[in-house]
Amino acid sequence: MSKKVLILSGSPRKGGNSDVLCDAFMKGAQEAGNEVEKIFLRSKKIGYCNACYYCKKSGGVCAIKDDMAEILEKMHWADVIVMASPVYFYSIDAQMKTVIDRTVAQWTQIKNKEFYYIMTAAEESSTVMDCTLECFRGLAACLSGSKEMGVIYGKGVYEAGAIKNTATMQQAYEMGKGI
Structure with a gap:
């Protein structure tokens, strides 16, 4: 059964290492027959939450009019969210x-x-990504019925594209294909 996959690429660099891994994941997921959409967050206009809680009084509609409404809609649409x-x-x-x-x-x-x-x-340290992973998990912990399915660690890469031709690229592709 195919799934709807939403990839949220937080890389500030198009073609940056996390963005390139998103592409590998996406290729695998598409080849497995899934419907996949990748959003490059840097290209979207997304303002900061100002804690006005207008959303609480308006059925989830935010007071800030920007691209976040579209992203929330796609999060609802998705069966799978890649961050x-x-x-x-x-x-x-x-x-x-x-x-x-x-x-x-x-x-x-x-x-x-x-x-x-x-x-x-x-x-490349073994703990460099601990807090990052906890930030991701913190969101999922607040969303009812969420399940963590996989984690990809691309360590020791700095220059944009340095992740290419590494085992981590293949891992991202295979994880996407395994959806």
């Missing part, structure tokens, strides 16, 4: 954090999603 971010100071980048925070408008309505996480870092 990708480079590691910045042991955490997710600003693009991904803004999306997570803005999910507050409809977090109680986004249910039963399978999650995959993609992370890249210049550092």
Whole structure:
């Protein structure tokens, strides 16, 4: 049975390492017969949550009129959500954090999603991605019925595209194909 897959690429660099891994994951998922859409977050206009809680009084409609409404709609549509971010100071980048925070408008309505996480870092230590992964897991923990399905760790890559021709690329492709 094919699934609807939404890939949220938080990379600030088009063709950056986490973005390239998203493409490999997407290729595998498409070849397996799934419907896949990738959103490059940097190309979207997404404002910061200002905690006005207009969304609470308006059935999940946010007071900020930007591209986040479209992303929330696609999160509802998806069976599978892939979240990708480079590691910045042991955490997710600003693009991904803004999306997570803005999910507050409809977090109680986004249910039963399978999650995959993609992370890249210049550092190679075994703990470099711990906080990043916990940020991803924090969102999923708040969404009813969420299941973590896989994690991809791209360590020791800094320059854009350095991840190409590594075993991690194949892992991303195979994980996508396995949906």
